[in-house]
Amino acid sequence: MSNGKLSSRTILVVGGGIAGISATVEAAEAGYEVVLVESSPTLGGRVAQLNRYFPKLCQPTCGLEINYQRIKKNRAIKVYTMTSVGKVEGETGNFTVSLNTRPRFVKANCTACGDCAGAAESEIDNPFNYGMDKTKAAYLPHAMAFPLRYVIDPSVIGSPEAEKIKASCTVDAVDLEDKEGSFEIGVGAIIWATGWQPYGAEKITQYGYGEVADVINNVEMERLAAMNGPTAGRIVRPSDGKEAKRVAFIQCAGSRDEKHLPYCSRICCLGSLKHAAYLREQYADAEIDIYYIDIRAHDKLEGFYQKLKNDPQVNFIKSKPGSIVRGESGDPTVKGENTITREIYANSYDLVVLATGMEPSARGEGSSVNLQRDEYGFVVPCVFEPDGMIAAGVASGPLDVSMSVQSATAAALRAIQAIAQGEGK
């Protein structure tokens, strides 16, 4: 690495969510050097923000823990957080990639003791909880963050508070002079695992997200249900903290809609079923209405659907609601037509959850790179002709976790094939 380059046998993985992590460990354990870059301060991506996975209702951090252990023990893996891809030059087997780093203001010798957070006074919106609560300006992204290392928010840099934070660190890990930087590496193949973002629910104006109180989206619901979320796992309404017992889920909020996301986002039906299970467990008298067009519980997930369908307190209403408004009592009210009964309804709830879909991440990584994308922005997976640019996970299409891992494992193989091809040249 003296010339700043890694060997052409190195694989670059862009994005440290479940797909990127999986691609990384799978390729590394197959004997290849892997550089994993993630633009945020911690690995884990969207799944780290999930409370539980469907259909087993187990915790994502369990699988992440295993993968982190695999990374920690494997010297063939290098992880760069707060790093994103700038320019890519070269060809299969021999790419030169410039990587841009953002300042973390905390050095690698951070022991995660938390003294800096103790010294910090100002608070920022907590990105881990989608801004539903606050965190200190010197913070650990979350308890299962990897690397387990603090971050200082740029907003305090240059203030006396920053100096106070620096002074609190007994191992001199705070670096207030930390700057943006960039460096180059040479790699043989690149796996793009840049993931997704929740579709902006405020764009579906008739559903009142951001306007009508207690209308939230599905990723926020996930945080509300999480023990390490803003409410310590109590599912309550954001407006007044009241227990959310009568709850509506609106499927296809954005998905399957030519004005928003024309494709089906695949995960939202199961996501709402999972949320219904959270509620049913938390409140014995919870009443849940799920408004849907088609319940898309494919393959084995069907069993989970049947389980909820058998629950008399979970109602499935085949209807795409027309609008969500503030009702007379102040509760969110869902209006529409029940397509089976032809009844025009206006139902009030404690909480309405929009099952918003996934769209390919707009972080712009790889935007300078000529990746073949479909009309929705997903990177088209290459089959049998490894070109050294490989998509994994939701970057390649709307997939659930299991399919993302499947896609990432396949991507690891494609990267190996690309390297083999490069070596054959």
Next chain:
Amino acid sequence: MSKSYTYYPGCTSRSSSMHLEKSLRAIAPKLGMELNEIEDWNCCGTSVGHIAEGRLPNAALSARNLALAKDRGEDDVVTACAACFIHTHDANEQIREDEGFKADLNEALAEAGQAYDGSLLVRHVCEVMVKDVGVDAIKAQVTNPLTGLKVAGWTGCQTVRPFAATERGGMFDDFDDPKFMRDFIEACGAEAVEFANNTSCCGGSVAVISPQKSLQLMKTILDEAKEREADCVATPCPLCQQNLEMYQDLINKEFGTDFQIPVVFYSQLMAVAFGLNPLTDAALNQQMIPATKLVEMGTK
């Protein structure tokens, strides 16, 4: 800098919404809009006109207007009436996209020695104000800010639907929660009250045929305006203005309410805010329910 637009006033500009026409004419120069009326324009055939003779004869009405407009040589046709806008815009788009339809209409137009190829763009005057003029330019003309006036901005449906958020409709606002009325009201220095019924329908032409079906729709709008303590309702739509103003007595009778809420056009607000005469320029003398507070603000 003034820009010249081909202007289609529509039938109601001569009758029920004469006050829209008057106030618009008064503010247009201040906003740099030169409105040049299509010579010898005819009715656009909106609403239920197609039922009588069919789609093609109905569209022929618009086609004649557009052919006459085309002769003026400008690219855009601007109208202030929501119904005229939808109808003419729609006919125009169909002529542009449907070759057979275009040929049929031109065959009819040829009877009067006219022709039209679909090349104009039909625009709503509010879109022009948002996109070409800009809210800042409106604000810049305000000499008499309507401070303290609480206005319920009610966009109605047709001004933003179905075209506002389309490429050809100018992408100027949202279908369900448009903001431009709020912007206009605030530009005039008035307070735009929260108004959830922003795009609620008044019942449109169904109100004429069977008012009973529409009264409840209108009452909902008035209820909210009253709840929000609005001094008046402001709208861009002639039919909305007329229905809501005209049927208030009937609503009061039907539901035992006591609404006396003035319903004005955004252009009337602007005229007053621009320091023009509230009665003649803003044509507030033509309100059936007097907009007393607004008139007073203009006479100070």
Next chain:
Amino acid sequence: MTAHLPETKRKYDLTFARWVSRNVHGGDKLNMCMQCGVCSGSCPLGEQMDYGPRRLFMMIRAGMKDEVMKSDTIWNCVACYRSEVRCPRGVPVTHILDSLSVVAVREGYAEAKNAETTRFAKAFWWSAKKFGLTDERLVTALYYFSGGIGEGIRKGMANQKIALRMIGKKRMHVGMPRKIKRRGELKKILAKAVEIENRNDAAAGEEVKS
């Protein structure tokens, strides 16, 4: 005018659906409806319709011609376009309902049940054709009286107060109706358009029969 609608022998005979797809403006997009219900659920008068657009569209698929044509749904559309702009599949709901009403009139389904709207339409068209402009006073009066003298007086009385106030505010024109200048031109254009419309209809009718 000849009856063009194809005979449907049984449920889900697609001839009617296909006829609608070809002959109703916007009907070609009806295929794309996925029965989500957002249209009926968004309609301001949804509760007052017998079927609502969604179910009406399903009935078109199911070939239920008579039920569709006699439905009051097509007459209760207030043209607010809310369903149309919310439709996730871009089905032009308002346009389709509009066009279906034209068909209903032409095919003789509408007169009896929905005379109100057709009468109003006819009054309206009379003014447009005659003067080139809509004269609100005359159109309203003609509409009121089209249901007979008695009904005309009843409706006229009910609205007299409003009319007088409008006149008082100079918002209703009295006296000789306003006219466009080149009425002859317009008349020729419209006559030709009617002729073409009938020609096209006949062709469509042939197509169905063949």
Next chain:
Amino acid sequence: MTDQNGIGVYLCSGCAIGQSIDVDALSGIAASEFKVPICKTHECLCGDEAVAMIAEDVASGGVEKPVIAACSPRVMTDRFQFDGAQVIRANMREQVVWCHPPGDEDTQMLANDQLRMAITRATKSNAPEPWKEGEFSDKILVVGGGYVGLSAALEASRAGTDVLLVERSDQLGGNVRRWSKVLPDSPPYGTPRDNPVPGLIAAVEGDARISVMTDAIVAQTSGQPGQFKVEITNGGSTSEEMVGAIVLATGWRPYDPNKLGHLGYGASPDVVTNVELEEMLAAGKVAKKNVAFIQCAGSRDPDHLPYCSSVCCGVSIKHALQLIEADPDVMAYVIFQELRTPGVAEDLYRAAQDAGVIFMKGDVKSVGADLTVVVDDALLGEEVPLQGLDMVVLATGMVPNSTNIDLPTRELGEDEEMPPLLRSDIDTTAPITVAGYMGEEPAAVEKREETMPEGGPLLNLKYHQGPHLPMLADGFPDSHFICFPYESRRTGIYPCGPLRRPMDMGEAGLDAAGAVLKAIQTIRLVRDGASVHPRSGDLSYPKIGLEPCTKCRRCTIECPFGAIDETDKDYPVVNPARCRRCGTCMGACPVRTISFDNYSIDMLTSMAKSCEIPDEFDEKPRVLILACENDAYPALDMAGLSRRNYSAFVRIIPVNCLGSVSALNVSDALSVGYDGIILMGCKSGDNYQCHFVKGSAMAQERAANIEETLASMMLEKERVEAMEVEISDAERVGQLIDDFVATIDEIGFNPFKGF
């Protein structure tokens, strides 16, 4: 006293450790109690300076087993990696000073014991010698020559690996071979694409790295990853091949339509299945004008297949599009319950709508011999007889070929047992429970009867657990299907494609590539003697001392991975490359004769015993927690990270898996005076979370067995508890501990204390 050679103790006083506890006292323990030759203290042990110091001690040869008394072993792992050294960590931060009051006597006692346990661990732990005996093969065996098998073979070849492809029929191509069009997996997503299989067959046949055997079945599979011995029967003769790993791509078969009489199958020749239509389309034009497709024919039906077959909606749409393309006058009806075109396949649905296909939501009531289909039309709200049809297509689902349908089940040998099948992963009748503990425990639900799979085994595994792959009740091979979908319970054998779960071709192609990656990876790891996931890279493996062995077979039976065979003298013999290092065998052995170089029953017991047990007059109970290192141990760390205080009377030992904990560990601990014992693991049961499949279940079973032991020792059964926690249970884990300690307080002290 055991051997202290090579042990060096390094104490960190940073991160508030120095302020909370007396580090010098720890130093004293290392020197006086354990006579450790090297003991150093540093205020930041993970800093460059201290790391260099340790590295130097290691490099000089004096220290082989550095004991790092600092933060949790889960952090700073890379900092404390020293070549040639076995690093032992004592968790002083997360599990001592961050969750117990500073300067407290009990905190100090805990810290002291934490160090004692770590040094004891070091004395009982040896550097593992990896197992690398014999010849290894790099070749991959692909079983099944359909789309997935062909794809897998080509994928492997392109990665530079030799492949043996075995197909049971006389030609390659599988189900898809004769089809005309297939579902699209790349843009445009709304247009069926040409069948890629003929091209794949040609590519495989022309690939020098791939050898193909048709008409061949796997008669027996023995050995282990890297060294599988596979007997292949081909036309009466049997040959033996050595392969490194196996990719199973035996695919699917259509659900038997003869069971679909209620949907008219058999009543008319014009009621056909989607597979039959597929062949008709491939053969030429299908002269049918009015065609109805009945979805979920057999799928999503508790009387037939409980699952959704995933592809049938797409396939019917594809068929309708093909029919309409050939003849625009075709009227096609798709009768569905839930239309499932997930992801970008929504484009296909829209394409079909655009082409005029009619979609009807509703249940099919009957299909008559005259092809009248009566539909309870949900959207019209009435029963509709769909008449005038000239063909009805049943969209039948996929049944996994997880068994070899051509073969009768092999006769079990005298000493072979029926393969234990896992229960259903999802029991649709069970009440809803998220974690099973937050609300009331759900009532027990009777499970579906466990049955032997139909047909013969695919690989004829010569494993103690039987010739079949473990299967779930729905007939699909077991997999840890969310996080680690390729993890089957037969190491080195990777089922993929529709065999694993119903999937379309695009997904199946990816699945083939994924399985090949896992195969390549396994081959590489086992060559080095290293474990595969989840303890990737672990070089230790179970060693069995045969002298004390009583041939009880518990180790062979209980191994979740079938890693232990038996010799002809009934002694257990480990296949290290099959082993995943959970230690279940070690926990199962009643005579403690199974151990790893660096992990043993003796080690766990010695660690427990190394703690100071105060006598009852001190009124300080002691509770031993044996905690699963993957979920329970991190949860305890998280409690520390959030500064959640809990009782300082507990002593925590991380274990590879609760399956490795023996009943003997429990009785040993009780006999030295522990007042209570917690076996802390992860979720068991249908939605098991254990990455070794059944660690928690084993622990519960063993804890139940221990009740007898407790009774014989005249001890209360409450003293031993198996608990399930999840990794994010930071708050709850503290509560569980405090409650348990309170219970022990009530019961009173262990009468054996000081015995």
